[in-house]
Amino acid sequence: MNAFGPLLKRWRQQRRMSQQALSDSAEVSTRHISFLENGRAAPSRQMVLLLTSALDLPLRERNALLAAAGFSPAYSARDLSDPQMAPVRQAVDFLFERCEPNPAIAVDRAWNLYAMNRGAQRMTAFFLEPHPELAAVAHNAMHLLFHPRGMRRFVVNWEAIAALTLDRLRREAVEDPRSAALLEALSAYPSTPAPSSPPTGDVLIPVHLRRDGVELRMATLLTALGAPIDATARELTVEIYYPLDSFTERWLSDPESS
Numbered sequence: 001m002n003a004f005g006p007l008l009k010r011w012r013q014q015r016r017m018s019q020q021a022l023s024d025s026a027e028v029s030t031r032h033i034s035f036l037e038n039g040r041a042a043p044s045r046q047m048v049l050l051l052t053s054a055l056d057l058p059l060r061e062r063n064a065l066l067a068a069a070g071f072s073p074a075y076s077a078r079d080l081s082d083p084q085m086a087p088v089r090q091a092v093d094f095l096f097e098r099c100e101p102n103p104a105i106a107v108d109r110a111w112n113l114y115a116m117n118r119g120a121q122r123m124t125a126f127f128l129e130p131h132p133e134l135a136a137v138a139h140n141a142m143h144l145l146f147h148p149r150g151m152r153r154f155v156v157n158w159e160a161i162a163a164l165t166l167d168r169l170r171r172e173a174v175e176d177p178r179s180a181a182l183l184e185a186l187s188a189y190p191s192t193p194a195p196s197s198p199p200t201g202d203v204l205i206p207v208h209l210r211r212d213g214v215e216l217r218m219a220t221l222l223t224a225l226g227a228p229i230d231a232t233a234r235e236l237t238v239e240i241y242y243p244l245d246s247f248t249e250r251w252l253s254d255p256e257s258s
Contacts, residue, residue, distance in 0.1 A: 003068040009037040026054035059231040077231035109235040110178035111142040146186045156208040217244040
């Protein structure tokens with residue numbers, strides 16, 4: 001239980017909330033918040049759940065605070081192969097099929113690849129040739145993008161895409177140590193751009209790819225489950241690529257004829 005107070009304080013500070021703000025949100029006295037943080041009071045299980053909800057923590061982090069207070073987890077974190085995760089797999093399959101021939105991938109919070117549809121497989125096969133170095137990181141979408149032998153070689157607007165991606169990862173790293181480790185690994189690659197502000201002024205930044213005379217321009221759409229109570233399901237995201245011009249639309253439909 002000694003670990004609960006410092007962990008609660010760290011999350012409160014990361015959320016930039018004063019003890020007063022947290023007490024107002026959770027409808028708990030400021031005095032009690034102070035006692036919990038300095039170890040003078042022990043939280044009940046319900047109090048931990050109340051505070052983690054007020055802090056809007058990820059489900060895995062709510063479980064971590066429960067464990068720090070000496071309680072069992074409140075939320076499952078099942079593998080996608082678990083029979084109880086069948087509705088989640090069916091939802092991803094449904095979305096994958098409806099997206100065809102546009103590429104779509106399913107990733108977790110650390111951008112590990114769970115699956116990709118046929119459109120994503122075709123696009124990946126065209127741009128990425130098999131290589132042992134790449135095979136070692138093929139399970140992660142961000143590594144496939146940032147690795148020197150990865151997609152970055154074919155991204156025309158690499159500086160803009162990298163800035164936007166790293167900015168997102170820096171925000172995610174605040175809440176998840178896996179994202180922090182991923183950000184550190186990507187930053188270690190040669191020629192990874194230094195942190196910078198993403199460009200402003202446009203509606204969106206397209207993904208502009210070029211190889212062997214083929215130029216694709218796409219935008220991305222991220223979608224997630226609406227009301228999951230499992231940590232794995234909560235962290236699952238499907239990224240969909242849709243064409244921004246007629247050539248890209250034709251190529252995604254039939255690469256051989258374009």
